[in-house]
Amino acid sequence: MKEKLARNIAIYRKERGLTQEELATRLGISFQAVSKWENAVTxxxxxxxxxxCRTLEVSIDKLLGYVSQDKPITIYEEEYKTENYYWGTEPNSGVYEVLKAMPPSRRLKLLDIGCGEGRDAVFFARNGYEVTGIDVSDAGIEKTKRLAEYAGVQVNVLKADVLDFRLDKPYDIIYSSGVLHYIKPEFRQEIFANYKQFTNPGGIHVLNVFVHKPFIAPPPENEPHAYKWHSGELLSHYRDWLIKDSAEIVFDCNSSGIPHQHAMSTVMAQKA
Known part of the structure; x- marks a missing residue:
């Protein structure tokens, strides 16, 4: 509890653009007291x-880590409430790269960051991985559970905002597709350091991000909580890992009913 509270105070203080001194002044305490909170000393x-909580603009529950999100941050919350699966139930092509690179010949723990409606998480579970999925969408979480039940597999699904979520136990594989643009640039270094710290030796990360290209028009979906990535930025977080694959692609998309394009960077990296 103390460590989670310490981390959350630091995260939400930075989100509000406050220094430790400024937060301390607003609360009428010393900045050393704030420092001790954020270092889990007190x-x-x-x-x-x-x-x-008023100063950090969060509820008490959220500050304590009991509620991941006070309001929807993804435009897909409403889309996921329909009976049909918005993205379908066939997995992304990236899942096969995981199978080839690290097949489940032994018990392997896999984390799907931003599992959406569960198509990739359930695929991994069907192929023998021990799968945990996180997503911020209540509707997506329920559909993931439903899809897992239909497939007869176990997927541990948690509600969490990718911006707030931090690992506290190790995984062999960390996988994420089409989600990491919700991480603000100023938090990426710290968040990726956490992902890397809690990856077992020999483990892999298989990730992709949408990248900004001036020759590609903005997507028709209005995502107020999405933040741009740039070419090479994702790869830069893995300069101390073995890069097993990395690419940049442009592809057509019709998810909104309006044809458009995306540019995407991908990486598969392995921890020594």
Whole structure:
């Protein structure tokens, strides 16, 4: 609890653009006290918690880590509420790269970051991986559970915002497709360091991100919480890992009913 609270205070303080000194001034305490909170040395006095939450613009539950998101941050929350699967149930092509690179010849723990409606997470579980999926969409989580039940497999599904979520136990494989643009640029270094820290030796990351290209028109979907990535940026987080594959592609998309294109960077990297 103390470590989670410490991390959340630091995250939400930075999201509000406050320094430790500025937060301390607003609360009428010393900046050393804030520093001790964020380093999990001490915890805030109970009397300060309501004002701390008002200043950081979060609920008490969210500050304590019990609620991942106060309001929808993805445009797909409503789309996932339909009976049909918005993205279908066939997995992305990237799942086969995982199978080839690290087949489940032994028990392997896999994390699907932003599992959506579960098509990739369920595919991995059907092929023998021990799968955990996270997503911020309640409707997506329910559809993932439903798809897993239909397939007769177990997928541990958690509600979490990719911006807030941090690992506290190791995985062999971390996989994510079409989700990491929800991470603000200023948090990417810290978040990827966490992903890398909690990856077992020999483990792999198989990830992709949408990248900005001036010759490609913006997508028709209005995503207010999406943030641009640039060519080479994803790869730069793995300069100390073995790069097993990396590419940049442009592809056609019709997800909104309006034909458009995306540019995407992909990486498969292995921890020594």
């Amino acid at each position: 915890m805030p006095d109970l009397s300060l918690v309501p004002e701390l």
